[in-house]
Amino acid sequence: MSGDIFRIVYKSTAAHPPEAMLGQGHIASLLGAARHRNRLADVSGVLVYTGLGFFQVLEGRRAAVQPIFESILVDRRHHTLAVIEMDFAAERRFPGWNMGFLGTTAELDKRLNGDGSCPAGGPKALDQLLRRALLLLVDSPISTPWHSGAAGQDAASGSAARSYR
Numbered sequence: 001m002s003g004d005i006f007r008i009v010y011k012s013t014a015a016h017p018p019e020a021m022l023g024q025g026h027i028a029s030l031l032g033a034a035r036h037r038n039r040l041a042d043v044s045g046v047l048v049y050t051g052l053g054f055f056q057v058l059e060g061r062r063a064a065v066q067p068i069f070e071s072i073l074v075d076r077r078h079h080t081l082a083v084i085e086m087d088f089a090a091e092r093r094f095p096g097w098n099m100g101f102l103g104t105t106a107e108l109d110k111r112l113n114g115d116g117s118c119p120a121g122g123p124k125a126l127d128q129l130l131r132r133a134l135l136l137l138v139d140s141p142i143s144t145p146w147h148s149g150a151a152g153q154d155a156a157s158g159s160a161a162r163s164y165r
Contacts, residue, residue, distance in 0.1 A: 005092055006062035008069050009085040011055045012078040018051035031112055035098040044092055046100035054078055059092050
């Protein structure tokens with residue numbers, strides 16, 4: 001039934017170089033905490049990290065997704081966050097994925113998805129064309145209705161003019 005699932009999709013710029021994010025374990029720590037929190041809140045999704053930025057999908061009950069997103073907004077590991085989608089959906093795109101991960105290489109994906117928190121065939125199964133498309137999306141300039149001054153948008157605050165029940 002439409003309205004049961006609330007989805008937020010955003011992209012942002014990484015605040016630190018890949019050496020710090022990966023070498024110091026920030027991404028692994030982030031994923032561990034997100035998977036635990038999301039499992040408890042029945043939130044699913046995927047995180048894409050390119051070395052330059054992030055792309056993330058969060059989906060679940062609105063009462064569970066919104067507080068998670070609010071904590072993401074103040075996370076200092078990224079900046080220049082742009083909401084791509086924030087709406088209700090009929091079904092989940094990532095059922096069973098507490099927090100899938102897609103990185104710059106298949107080896108990185110295997111290392112960070114190797115704990116069994118993603119179902120078989122999760123992000124590891126993405127073909128190279130899809131991988132490249134997602135990585136390009138994250139690293140491209142912001143060009144979404146949410147940030148282009150489109151009708152129904154409060155351009156000053158960056159928030160949508162429609163309400164969500």
